[in-house]
Amino acid sequence: MADPAVLDALLRQLDRRQFDLVSVSSVRAARSVVPADPSTALILLDCVLADGDAPALADLIEQHDGPPVVMFSSQAETVADRVRWLDVGADDFVPWPASPAELVARIRSVLRRHGPEPRLAPLQTLSAGELVVDMLGLRVSVGxxxxxxxxxxxxxxxxLMCHPGEAVTREALLCDVWGYHTGPTATVTVHVRRLREKLEPDPLxxxxxxxxxxxGYRFEADVVEGRSERARR
Incomplete structure (x- = not known):
């Protein structure tokens, strides 16, 4: 991956979702890791690499019956570019910038097509600083x-904590939390205000x-997910 800032943002988002990660920043380093490592389940490949041709690397991985490849571009790309990258063996192409939720959904979709996805234990806790949410006990504490x-x-x-750093519209919250596909969003505003009054040191x-x-709204703080280590592979 060519851009260190893009790499850092991606690693944070994937690590939050309990993926075991190995990152490299060049074609040369990637050739030494894959497809030699049989434990690699999927490769997320930036099409823009400083020392080589990323599509050629994807083609090489496919020739060696390597793991599936999801490609994206940290720079602007054309339709012709996307067609070329898919033609050389990429299993999916993610337009960039992509939301973390879309990126994870595409990765899991590719993993499902290529075999069983590593099982995760039920999500036990979500924490952000002094805020802790017990997902199993349905309890919340601050400090x-x-x-x-x-x-x-x-x-x-x-x-909101399951989508940290994402701008979520009121309409999306009304649909995903309340289950209403249409309707006034004022109830979302009211509930957010009540949450702030209960959780924030200074609601204003x-x-x-x-x-x-x-x-709409964005959960600003970094979120750490807690799961049982026994179910992680």
Whole structure:
């Protein structure tokens, strides 16, 4: 992957979702890792690499019956470029910039097509600084002190924390949390305000749930997912 900033952002998002990662930044380094390592389940490959031709590397991996390849480009690309990369053996191409949710969904889709996806234990906790959400016990605490939330408030908080750093529209929240495909979004605004009053040190200057004017909301803090180590492979 050519751009260190892009690499760092991707690694953070995938690590949060419990993927075991090995990263390299050049074609030369990639050739020494894959397809020689049989434990590699999938390769996420930037089409723009400083020391070589990434599509040629994807073709080489396919020739050696290597793992599936999901390609993206950290720079602008044309339709002809995307067709070429798919033709040389990429299993999918992700337009960039892509949301973390879309990227993970595409990776899991490719893994399903090529064999069983590594099993994950049920999500146990979500934590961001002093905020801890117990997904199994349906409990929330801030600084070790329990916070009482309604069922909808809990679901809304969990949803936002499962999409950290993403700008989520009120319409998407109304659909995914409330289950309403249409309707007024004022109830979303009210529930976010109540969450802030219960969770934020200063609700007028939130550090967790930020308003994205004209769009919706974004969970701002880094989120750590807690799962049982026994189910990770």
């Amino acid at each position: 070790g002190q329990p916070v009482r939330l309604t069922s909808l408030e809990f679901q809304l908080l969990a949803y 200057h939130p550090i967790y749930i930020r308003t994205i004017w004209g769009v």
